Amino acid sequence: MAVQIAIAYHSGYGHTEALARAVHDGAGREPGAIARMIDVSEMSEADWALLNAADAIIFGSPTYMGAVSGPFKTFMDATSRIWLDRGWQDKVAAGFTVSSSQAGDKFATLSQLSTLAAQHGMIWVSLGLLPGNNSSTGSVEDINRIGASIGVMAQANGDQGGDVAPPQSDRRTAALLGARVAEIAGRLKVGGQVALIDDAPEGQADLSTSVPA
Numbered sequence: 001m002a003v004q005i006a007i008a009y010h011s012g013y014g015h016t017e018a019l020a021r022a023v024h025d026g027a028g029r030e031p032g033a034i035a036r037m038i039d040v041s042e043m044s045e046a047d048w049a050l051l052n053a054a055d056a057i058i059f060g061s062p063t064y065m066g067a068v069s070g071p072f073k074t075f076m077d078a079t080s081r082i083w084l085d086r087g088w089q090d091k092v093a094a095g096f097t098v099s100s101s102q103a104g105d106k107f108a109t110l111s112q113l114s115t116l117a118a119q120h121g122m123i124w125v126s127l128g129l130l131p132g133n134n135s136s137t138g139s140v141e142d143i144n145r146i147g148a149s150i151g152v153m154a155q156a157n158g159d160q161g162g163d164v165a166p167p168q169s170d171r172r173t174a175a176l177l178g179a180r181v182a183e184i185a186g187r188l189k190v191g192g193q194v195a196l197i198d199d200a201p202e203g204q205a206d207l208s209t210s211v212p213a
């Protein structure tokens, strides 16, 4: 059965959308994975159904005033009805953001996205890449040039459109996150590792079988 990856994003001016496309393409290249982009600012019932059926949801928002954008927050609040029914429990999650400054308080946005995932009981996947552009031989062409670990941080010049900003290095980084999420979601789906937690005594995860003696 195909591994379903949903990329739930908002983009005011096209930069986050460009990054979402890169995440989508990276996820979709994984064997057996089907990736879909969902613009959360215009959610239909079909979009909600896609999210509810997905094995993994990758959240993406621009950083506005050191936080997720207004439309993305509206989407977050709308997920509260799913939260109540634990509808996204144990789905895989990850996140990405873009802003015009190098730092730009992007961590606050990714922190919000990971908290959203945690509230839903989702399994947060980190970026899993070493930081780039932090030595004398580094450059802005490096993968993970901003040096994030919680998710993808990208930077888009304010005077450039989504056709060129964020640059290719950020898009390659985003594609790697998409591929990583698709692979991990696939492993969980086939290997049934989530069942380890389901088998545990009430309120307690039994990881004993996965810890070497």
Ligand SMILES: Cc1cc2nc3c(=O)[nH]c(=O)nc-3n(C[C@H](O)[C@H](O)[C@H](O)COP(=O)(O)O)c2cc1C
Pocket: 010, 011, 012, 013, 014, 015, 016, 017, 062, 063, 064, 065, 066, 067, 098, 099, 100, 101, 102, 103, 104, 105, 156, 158
């Ligand atoms: C209302 C607003 C607030 C913003 N706040 C920040 C900010 O806190 N930090 C930053 O670096 N850039 C900030 N920016 C710039 C955007 O993050 C940047 O242009 C981003 O690429 C927009 O992505 P989008 O095209 O997907 O909307 C802000 C832009 C807007 C419109």
